[in-house]
Amino acid sequence: MSTKPSSRTPTADTPPQVGGQGADDGAFGWLRALGPRGRRAFAGAFGGYALDSYDYFTLPLSMVALAAYFGLDSGQTGLITTVTLVVSAVGGAAAGVLADRIGRVKALMLTVAVYAVGTVACGFAPNYETLLVFRAVQGLGFGGEWAVGAILVAEYASAKHRGRTLGAIQSSWAVGWGLAVIVYTLVFQLLDEDIAWRVMFWTGALPALLVVWVRRTVEDAPEAAAARVRSSQKGSFAAVFRRGTANAPGLLRTTLFATLLSTGVQGGYYTLATWVPTYLKTERDLSVVGTGGYLALQISGAFAGYVTGGYLTDRLGRRRNIWLFAVLSAVCIVAYTNLPSGANGLLLALMFPLGFCMSAIFSGFGSYLSELYPVAVRGTGQGFTYNAGRAVGAVFPTMVGFLAGSWGVGGALVFGAIGYGLAAVALLGLPETRGKELV
Secondary structure (H helix, E strand, C coil): CCCCCCCCCCEEEECECCCCCECCCCCCCHCCCHHHHHHHHHHHHHHHHHHHHHHHHHHHHHHHHHHHHCCHHHHHHHHHHHHHHHHHHHHHHHHHHHHHHHHHHHHHHHHHHHHHHHHHHHHHCCCCHHHHHHHHHHHHHHHHHHHHHHHHHCCCCCCHHHHHHHHHHHHHHHHHHHHHHHHHHHHHHHEEEHHHHHHHHHHHCCHHHHHHHHHHHHHCHHHHHHHHHHHHHCCCCCCCCCCCCCCCCCCHHHHHHHHHHHHHHHHHHHHHHHHHHHHHCCCCCHHHHHHHHHHHHHHHHHHHHHHHHHHHHHCCHHHHHHHHHHHHHHHHHHHHHHCCCCCHHHHHHHHHHHCCCCCCCCCCCHHHHHHCCHHHHHHHHHHCCCCCCCCHHHHHHHHHHHHHHHHHHHHHHHHHHHHHHHHHHHHHHHHCCCCCCCC
């Protein structure tokens, strides 16, 4: 694949240059540059990831109520998250293969439908064991949605703006997270906890509406779809694990280091996403409304981080952006977990930078992983590395759960900082890809 600027002929989806300046200049030039079909793809991926986030956070926000209802200890509640993330690796890898074989849009619809069904089913769980099974179903769809949606949009985006375009897609995670916190605050204020957690899961039916819209209006990027169809190796796991030779470079090294990168970043992220609400309620003694207020700052920081990180990944490059925010995220965790017990004001002040750093690091992932793989195995490579990393990273929140009894939740959160350290090391084995064309 060429690393030179694109020389494609302008089409309805690649606007021409006008008057010496690109039609894609300005704050929202990246959005105009997608063209009509690309903007519809962007809307579908944005909505899918936002609702993916919403369905995911129904669990962490309901964790305390679930533990009380089923009589669970911290290890058992941590296991629910681990099951979700481990099974998501299977779902993500499968969705990546499907995206290469049947197309990005069809795979996107399938993943959204599966995670919606799994989330709603959790609300009907009669016992802990059944809840684990239903949460595993949710994980199947949850694992594949991001990778498929990111590839769909990456193949429409220009090399110049791909980082900020995919960063904008990542920002939808904060939108879904914020919506989940709003619904959580309302539901748990209006209803008894024994029924409130079930209602939270039932609201996860919302994505079904998105599937209908995507089916009617969104299509794969034409050039990438044509190149994928022509390939004889599409959706091949063997290709992404093939060793290189003197005549043909392989993808094994890329796959191993990209998986380690995903493991570190997601281990750190899901440790915080899973346990911060519990930490605020159990060790900081905040009410439902108080917890929601603190999380609102963290989520605001997350949204700003996703958008800012998207711009920085185009300016600094993929590797520098990830390295910068891996270091800053680790620093934030250490500061956050070492505040004295009465310093809730400082804790509040740290919520915005914590959310900012732990989210900005993800902004380059959609563009970076897409650029590391050729079109025929882009879904397979990105689906596997991102979700295998998520599965291994799931060990981190589980360790927090098992150590919380002796270390406290705050002390055990140090595992998040360890994850970001792994991510920084993984970058040593990966190339910079800024400016690479995908077709």
